Amino acid sequence: MLLSLPPELIQLILRSCEASAFLQAAYSCHALFNLASSSRDLVLFQLSQTPGDAGDWGPLTTKQLFQILLQRCQRQLFGVEYQYEGKMIEFKGKVLDTRASSFIHAEDAKHSLLVFKDDPTVYLVGIHNGVLSLQHRFNTPASKFGDVQILHTVFDDPEVYVLHRFRPNFDQDLDMSHPFVKRAIQSSPHGKIYLSCHRLDHGSSGVHEIAPESTIVEVYGFPEQNSHEPLSLAVHGDHFAISWQHMQHSHDHQVVLYTAQNSEDDEEKYDYLRTDANWKDQSAHIVVSKYSSCVLTDTTDNSDGDRESDGRGAPVKIAFNDEGQQLLYHYRAKTLYDSFHRLQWTPPVGQLYPPASENGCRVTFRSDLSLRFSIGIPFFGTHQAGDGTLGSRCRWRYFAVGIATHRIEHWSVACLLRSEAFPGFNRCGHELNLERGRRFNEWQIMAQLGGFQENSTSLGSLIAYSNQKTRVAMASWKTISVWALEPNLLIEGDDDGFYPESWQTPGGYPELRPAIIHLNAVCSQLQFTEKENELVAITDRGLMLLHLKPDGRSIQAFEKHEIDIPKSEG
Structure with a gap:
């Protein structure tokens, strides 16, 4: 027509x-x-x-x-919603546990720790050029003595941490002297929570391999938390933190910071036969390690609660930041963290840890309106060195995503924000630390992420950045939005008119337009690979690989692949 x-x-x-x-x-x-x-x-x-x-x-x-x-x-990724190729990788006879699985690398999804329901094994999987390869299995030590449910996995180079629940199998003869059995019998009917630590090594081929010293598996127990469910795990060096919530009373929850004790005198070692096929007939050790602990937040019937976390429920995700000096708290239905704890000092014995600080900063949205933004950890930065003369200063600029909701009208907006720092002469170390950039309180909007809507579901919205920071992606339930960026240009300000007038907002900055892709799967975790236009997502249907094809051709294809991962013999 x-x-x-x-x-x-x-x-x-x-x-x-x-x-x-x-x-x-x-x-x-x-x-x-x-x-x-x-x-x-x-x-x-x-x-x-x-x-x-x-x-x-x-x-x-x-x-x-x-x-x-x-x-x-x-x-600019125009038309990508009609030009992509997807691959949904399903696993024969196995259902992916989206909460317990995790990506290893923060920068790109080269490796994943995959967990399947009703399987006590954690699988280390490599991802390269759209192909998955099984590289190693981690058998939870307690699986030999009863039923194990993997709850969370975390990678903290060079170690893999596995938080799991153990229930002893009373239908068979058990070694009652073994710590797993002895303590589990004394625990609640819900089972016992343990954290096991497995060491990895970077092999000559660049692929993770098991190091010789990894025959020792460190295990931590939490007898005081028998009636609680661990919602999230974070690890940094010798420190780890767990967000706990009571199984029957959801308003009872706390975040506890643990510090590993490495004293050899206090460790009890137990031999067990490793069931991995590559390690048969080799003896390994379980090291039942100890720790000191400190309660960061505590909201129960018997306490007044932490003023920043009270009313928002238990943190569903926690993460260390700024070389372990901060602990970030994410809550349900939120994209960015809402509050954080500074961990530079430990309170005196018998006193509560100081309250958490809110992640909030007022930023001018337009000439007649300022909004309170939650600001993410910066994902991009630039450095302009001083000229070496007396009084010259370095100039640092940080770029972060910020999200605000209008207090009365309740609409939400996502923006790219910039903050600056000018260290004094001879005080600049010339090393970019993006995590440190969130310490600043003065931010300016440089661009708006058009089409953003805060997700009200329990997962909230997920956010990921490509390696070169030219792409920002957000997954909201079954929808992925991808924005194309010019980070070096936007962080300096669009003074040369790179973005046309039709893209300008009343606030005087450009509104970036997203490519929106609708999927038939709920995304629970999202990452870019080493390629700028390739995404990996952990979904309720399996592992999804999505390749954006901004080549002008209307090719929209989504293939289904099945991979057989044999069940561990353990």
């Missing part, structure tokens, strides 16, 4: 389209492609509506201009 119109009218219609719709129409048929690519005025107009540097278009042909338009659109 469109092709029955005069060419001039068709080109007028194409002129009214945004760049993404313009390209989709152009690639829908040969006739529309010729009309779209042969009109110089039409191509120049579309160029003026897409982000990019102003150029001298006079000497270029219309064909060359159209190619520049294609390159700009690819750079």
Whole structure:
């Protein structure tokens, strides 16, 4: 029907389209492609509506201009919602435990720790060029003596931590002197919570391998938490923290900070036969280790509670930050952390730890409105060194995602925020530490992430950044939104007009437009791989690999693959 119109009218219609719709129409048929690519005025107009540097278009042909338009659109991910390839990897006879599984690397998802329901083994899986490879199994020591449920896994280089529940098997003869059996019998009917630590080594091939000293598996027990469920685990060096919630009374919860005690005199060692096929007939040790502990937050019937966490429920995710000097608290239905504890000092014996601090900062949204933003850990930064003269100062700039909700109207907005620091002369170490950037309280909006809506589900929204920071992705239940960034340009301010006027907001900064992909799976964890346009997600259907293809072709494919991971003999 469109092709029955005069060419001039068709080109007028194409002129009214945004760049993404313009390209989709152009690639829908040969006739529309010729009309779209042969009109110089039409191509120049579309160029003026897409982000990019102003150029001298006079000497270029219309064909060359159209190619520049294609390159700009690819750079901004226009039309990616119609141009992607996905792969859903399912596991024969196994159901992925999305809460217990985790990614190993924060920068890119090269390795994952996969956990399956009703399986006491943790599987180390490598991800490279869309192919998964099983690299190692971690058998929980207690699995030999009863039923084990894996609850959480965390990687803290070079160690893998596995938090699990153990219930002894009373239907068989057990060694009553073994600590797992002896303590489990004395525990509640819900079982006993243990944390096991397995050591990894970086082999010559660049792949994680088991180091010789890993024949010793350290195990920590928590007898005082028999009636509590661990909601989250965080590890940093000799410290680990657990968010606990009472099984029957959800309003009773606490966060406890533990410090490992490495005294050899207090350790009890027990031999067991490793059941991994690669280690048969080799003896290993269980080291039942001790720790000191400190309660950071405590909300129970018998206490007044922590003023910052009270009313928000128990933290469902905790994470160390700034080289272990901060502990961040994430709550249900939130994208960013809401509060944090500074861990530089330990309170005197018998006194409570100081209250948590809120993650909040007032930022000017537009000339007539300021909003209270929760600000994430910076994901990008720049450094401008002083010139070496007396009084010259270095200039640090940090880039972070901030999210705010209007107090009365209840609409939410996500923005890219910048903060700056000017260390005094001879005080700059010239080392970029993005985690340290969240210490600053003065932030300025540099761009808005258009189309953002805070997710009200229990998972909240997940956020991930690509290696080169040219992509920001958010997963909200079954939807993934991806924004294309120019981080070096945005952090300096768009003074040269890279973003067209039609992209500018009333606040004087650009609003970035997302590519939105709808999936038939609920995302619980999201990461970029080493490639800028490739995502990996842990979902309720399996492990998802998503490759964005900003090449102008309308190819939308999602394949299903099944991988057989043999059940561990343990």
